[in-house]
Amino acid sequence: MNTKLKYFKKILNDRGIKPTYQRLKILEYLSKNMKNHPTVEMIHEELLKDIPIISLTTVYNTLNAFLEKGLVDGVTITGTETRYDLDASSHHHFLCKECGKIIDIEVPCAFAEGEKTVVRGNRIEEVHGYFKGICKECTDSFKNKTKKSNISRSKTGQPNR
Amino acid sequence: MNTKLKYFKKILNDRGIKPTYQRLKILEYLSKNMKNHPTVEMIHEELLKDIPIISLTTVYNTLNAFLEKGLVDGVTITGTETRYDLDASSHHHFLCKECGKIIDIEVPCAFAEGEKTVVRGNRIEEVHGYFKGICKECTDSFKNKTKKSNISRSKTGQPNR
């Protein structure tokens, strides 16, 4: 049997989740898409290629099971749907308003690092931090576009519209 | 005319929002419930007492207009619905898993305070930070319950169930 799947099997067993085929494939997908923070829809869509009859409900059920056992984290940042993250350690995210991608961001934060577990008397169990803005790549590609149009203006002598 | 409503009228005018009756009342409600972070439903429910035919759509429309003009902030923290906050300055929140309330939390954060506007090359436009856990009041009332049952046990000699 696939050595990777054996590894995933152990992970599920360790968390007290019975390792079924669909659960293994969902876990496999998550591990391959660590940095994508996929939606339920994305996971389902992709798995349909391998398991043509896997139901959306199963993906929901599985992810909820994973959530309960702390195997994954749910990232609610777009406001419309939950994104799933196999990295369940508390870390920050950045959502690009231009290209829509969600990336991990490392920032110094005593709360995320678990150094402080209480704020003003309130006991912290979860820390959620994220930014919205324009990502590096989108900023750069905008600069490039501007530069190009400057060149074309200098050639034509026409102002940009 | 109500002096407060005149004040709200100015606020809307300054933001380029035509001050209609329903908009003024929604703004008034928000100002009275600053610390509540109400849902659309809560706002609608309450306003129905004053304006028996105000529609849920109008509340949605109005809040979306307020959001666009930066008059309010949308707090998505429960995962199910948006909570609205007349304090649009970026600040942290705490959601109590026990009693469900959402409170403002002041924490030292260079990003929320606007000192840093870029993280690893990505341009920040919004900063969102919140915690989930057990609030001070709920923690205290749990302690009290425990203490009480200890007293009652010492009186009755019976173990707690």
Next chain:
DNA sequence: TACATAATTAAAATGAATACAAAATTGAAA
């Protein structure tokens, strides 16, 4: 008054997530 524009409303549509019950699978015990 008449017309244009904007705001409000009710009704319908959308979309993520859950509830539910039937069918399929699993894993022992007999």
Next chain:
DNA sequence: TTTCAATTTTGTATTCATTTTAATTATGTA
């Protein structure tokens, strides 16, 4: 191997927040 209960998967229906659409109403101006 057969049996049988427990668990999982599946498809469908439903819920719930929010958006869209289109009709109605209010507002302002010529």
